[in-house]
Amino acid sequence: MGARGKKKIWTMAEYLILAVILLFLLFPLYWVLMTSFKTNMEAYRFPPTMVPEAPNVNSYISLFTEDNFFFIYYKNNFIVSGITAAVTLVLAVMSGYALSRFKIRWNRWIVAAFLSAQMFPIVSRMISLYDLLGKIHLINTRAGLILALTAAMLPFAITLMASFFDGIPRELEEAAIVDGAGRIQTLFQIVMPLVKSGMVAVGIYAFLMTWDDYLHAVTLIQNDSLRTLSAGVALRYLGELSYDWSKVNTISVVGILPIMFLFFFFQKYMVKGLVAGAVKG
Amino acid sequence: MGKHAQVRVPMTARERNDRIFAGALLLPSVLITVIFILVPVADSVIKSFLDFKVKNIISGTPGSWNHFGNYIKLFSSGRLGMAVAHTLVFVAAVVIAQFILGMILALILNSDIRFTRFVRSIMMAPWVVPTIISGLIWMWMYQPQYGLLKYLVGIFSGGKMTDFAILNDPNTALLGITIAALWKQIPLTTLLLVSGLTNVSADLLEAATIDGANGVKRFVYITIPSIMSVIKITVSMAIIENFKQFPLFWTMTGGGPDNATTTLAILSYREAFVSNNLGSGAAVTTVWMLLMIVVVFVYNRVFKDVEMN
16 A cells, blocks of 8 residues: 555544544534433333433423522522633732742742642532531621632632743833833733733633532532532432433533533633633743 | 842832832732631641531630641541542543543544634533532433433343443442543643644654655654643643532542542532531631642642653
8 A cells, every 4th residue: 555545544443533523522512402402201202312302492491481599509600600700810910920920039939829829629618618607607608608719719710810921021021110100000001901912811711611610519509599609400300219300401501501601602711811820831 | 240240220100110110010819818718728737636516616716736636537447548539530530531532632633624613613512500409410411210311221241231330330330430520621731732732843844754654653752842841731730620629529429339449639518518527628728728738739730850851
């Protein structure tokens, strides 16, 4: 066999492996979407049907009309994730700038503290926060949950943000300071516009990771009307015995959608940011 | 001498102001990290040596020293050793499989085949799916009566295995969760590895080809060393993430069947928040942290040696 034939076989093998891995990654999403359009009768049929025979949106309608709990969880998740992302972003810009620009003596210790904070198991913190937040009356409040989540997001957000500031030449700030601009003015008017894409990456990252939270919400919130999506869904819809699978799949679809839109809309920034932060940081 | 003296020059007013400004910018983040992460972690280490239950919180009484009672009980009942074993098996399996599959996918996406940009974009979809929901998705795939996996296994085994329920069998439950974890994590690993691969010097690869190195040799001697730093970070992120994995286990099996998927995360949560014995849960998390420190230390050591060679 000639070199060309060999190369052809290689390329075909590459496409084949690519197809198999993509099938593994994408088929489950297709499956959930399809199941959400089936009736429970059809969802419980064996062997399963690949495409719904009688596609319908009954489980969506019942989710939207009967179950307002789901939307309370949903709304709470938006509030908690949105505020956490905003607070994380502001703090990460401040701290990232400080770590990138001013090489003070205890920088190394601060960075070490942030890095180690990323490693500690969440349960370990929860055991103590459950007690501590109770003492300062922040248990069962959104504020307590948001603060705990912000703390969880900060270490990575700060290192990511610092790597973006590292990419901005210092000369710009020095010129601004020579022109008589104050430090805060320099940060806000000169430097921040240059790291916009980094800020988008950090903000979306924090939103995405907070949207995913389960453990914080499930331990720090006991009041059903304050629960977030993951905790609420797990506690309310995952009964021990009989699952309403059409509804569970509908919940999955509705729970994924906003985050999927957000990600694909800002994908360019996200990917660049994550790669920059992980590879440089 | 002149240079040396310059270092000792007292701080100028501007330098001092810089410090104050930097300190002010860092203060809120440092405070939040200390109050909500470092203090709680230290506090839970202390609690691990105390007899401390939920009733202590309710009545406001501090825990009492119990002579390593939490540790002794966990060790002697065999639960701790079992959870450590499950955690290590899970972490090793996910990290290794994820690295191999991610690397294969990254190499394909970095070659000159078509649609790579489109694939790079859509392959990220599982990564953004919330963990709890990815658990639900796979529970539905694995569903014991009507699940797709049962159907597929039935077909591929020629009708021999008709009641395959991966999560209900202690021998396969951990595998079931491993697959779900891989599904969610392969995209990010691939993304990071692809970004490393695109930076590998094409000149170097070409020179090696001219010198007669085949594909495997080029991969081992040029590609891998060039992306070592990316590999190191990707793998260490995966190790930490999977060490901490909780929601997948909790929703998919809750640690069962017969404790086959009880990891340190599950054991600590169950001790602390189901049995309401916070001291015992804290003992598990303390062992867990020590184990993580050891693993990360060994990992860094190994990588240092590799980089030196």
